[in-house]
Amino acid sequence: MKAFAELIKTLDSTNKTTLKVEALTEYFRKAQPKDKVWTIAILSHRRPPRPVNTTLMREWASELAGIPLWLFEESYHIVGDLAETIALVIPRSEKSTEKSLNQFLQEIIDLKKKPDEEKKEYLFENWLNLNYYERFVFTKLITGSFRIGVSQKLMTRALSRATDIDEDILAYKMMGNWEPSKISFNKLILEEHEEDFLSKPYPFYLAYAIEDEPHSLGDVAEWSAEHKWDGIRAQVIIRNDELFVWSRGEELVTDKYPEFEDFVGPIPNGTVLDGEILPFPKGKIGTFKDLQTRIGRKNITKKLLEKTPVILKVYDILEWDGDDIRELAFEKRRDILERLYAEVSSEEFPLHLSETISFKNWQEAAAERENAREVMSEGLMLKRLDSPYLVGRKKGDWWKWKVEPLTIDAVLTYAMRGHGRRSNLFTDYTFGLWDEEKEELVTFAKAYSGLTDKEFRQLDAWIKRNTLERFGPVRSVTPHHVFEIAFEGIAESKRHKSGVATRFPRILRWRTDKKIEEANTLEELRALIP
């Protein structure tokens, strides 16, 4: 645990990737095998189930710190991280532990079954006897995932250096369902086990956003284009008469999309497809909002399946006839995919092909991109015809060329203190648009990103001086500043006061040149609904 806490501290105290990889590599060389398995699990968000609910943890922490619960809650709101808050408010200790990370995690797993009194005793004991950083890490193991700027990719790179195993192979080994408490480092990383690979997906290849105009990509004839679908990126695996559906976050989501059970049988074993899960209500592609009714749901009812069925918009094939075909050129893979599609497709079959579009020149492509919203896409995807299927986000062969966002000018009405790294600044903003009579500002969106640190500080100072009312962490401010807000999509919504929900709103520009009277109206926003 000491070494793990030290590792987290090092990772946490640098922004430099090289130093992070160095620290991780060093750790993977020296740590106990069992601790290594847990470290991989934790950094890839596979922590054990939470043994104590956070309400109790807050109560107990405020009790141990000798402060009222409301004060703990306020502190938590400002610090932004529960484990960090707990580590900060409890009386200091300089003690350190000799127990291994594995021992701690076994104890945490066992803790779940114990009565509350014993849980409390266990937490108090550790909170009081660990130094600040170990205490933070210990609490973090219980409460949630570590966000310390270590991606799976970065960890894989370090592990590769420490074990001399190829990064792609490691990425493959670490995917899927494995139990950190039951698997050894040998079995997970070092040994090869064919039978474990049945459910394992391939690492996704991710596209970069195009930086300038696409003619910089060269000859249009070398590229394949298709629409960029706005759903959930997924890999669908059919092996040994079983179906596995993986989302991009490397989550197994097979149970959430029972529609795809139809694939087993018609699609031969040894097939892996890459595509987008899209909502398909009333026989048409729906909005992302429709899909959200399926994402969070644990129980998929018959009613829900009827109301919002899904389809897989397939665009690539990674395994065919049991062979990994990622090295084949994109056009070759598409040939295989299109032949498969022609054989299995029917009106009711929940597999749709993402059609490729060919263009004579980039102007034609640009025109098609303008058409994106009509066909419920976010823009175009450009894929080099002779490119293999790569691992992770790599520049060069796949580009996303999104349609320009929708924008509207809105007035800042409320501000809230940010979380975590922005906890001492007001950086979370609410924006309003004018009602019909231009008398009242109606809230339509919240946005947290899009300003520079300098602008955030400027606006923060202004907010502190122009507060009208305080509601806990939220302040209403004098309507004065106009911002251009960009968003990806817009739909009717009963849950919002404005009657409209926007997708991914963010600040595009601070319109210091505009007066609040020049901000847009709700009417003008509604006109953008397709």
Next chain:
Amino acid sequence: MKTPLLAFNEKGIYCAQADVYLDPWKPVKKAIISHGHADHARWGHQKYITHNSNVPIIKHRLGDIEVSGKEWNETFTINGVKFSLHPAGHIIGSSQIRVEYKGEVWVFTGDYKTEDDGVAVPYEPVKCHTFITECTFGLPAFKWTPQEHVMRDINTWWQQNKDDGKTSVLFGYSLGKAQRLLKHLDTSIGSIYTHGAIENMTEVLRPQVDFPETTRITKETKKEEIKGNIVLAPPSAHGSTWIRKMVPYVTASASGWMTFRGARRRRAIDKGFVLSDHCDWQGLLEAIKETGCEKVICTHGYTDIFSRFLREQGYDARTEDTQYEGETGQLESENEKESA
């Protein structure tokens, strides 16, 4: 209802009986100034009154102003109101301002800390009925480590960087933090270089405090001579072209905000040391208790939270809006000043 001895209006903290302002943020006829930071000592007043040790500081910052200096505990009376200045321990020349009229005593802290930093004259509690306090770090999450430990960590960090062949760049406000760091750096490790803004301010303060030797970085300073040594720079130098001369370098910041893991990362600084010129949570609570006051007015910082806690402890506590900005504010105003 009788007029309170001190009232908060749009210009600052106003004593109507004496027709004088404490740390006003708009130009006034007569201002008593707690200390030299830009959000407390502003430009444009007709007459300034402050502690003798702060006179050179505000003259340096504000230019040719009419200022009269006072000693600690020296009482001066304006229209029957007795004023006196008492050490606040925040930075050199920082005072609490005591105001007494017809037996009623108010104390305005400006900014303060209870720990003796070896540079500023240490904080002294002053008995009063009403205590106007800052609470920049008025949350139980803030607990300072004794300066001795923090400075040991800073010196260890410098030595380590030197061993790695790197230059240490340490950020601290040019007035206050920079001199506090300077005073306690271990000169057996190497030499201390300074950014112009810090060198100028330190120059002003040398007659008052014995500081280690420093070298101003100028256009002529050779890159090789800085290597492995330590550079003191204001936060605004971070990310500027000026800093390129220090390559290869490692950065660190010393501030109370470094308590939060996220604060350091947001500023893209390699290392954060928790060292503040304000009180931590316990420091504030103890300071208030020692004044024996009944009423507390919280000016800047986590005012709502802190005053609510005080009310629960039985104090008559409330919040007043001011334009003082604690540590963030200093960063802002220094940016303006130093980029100008």
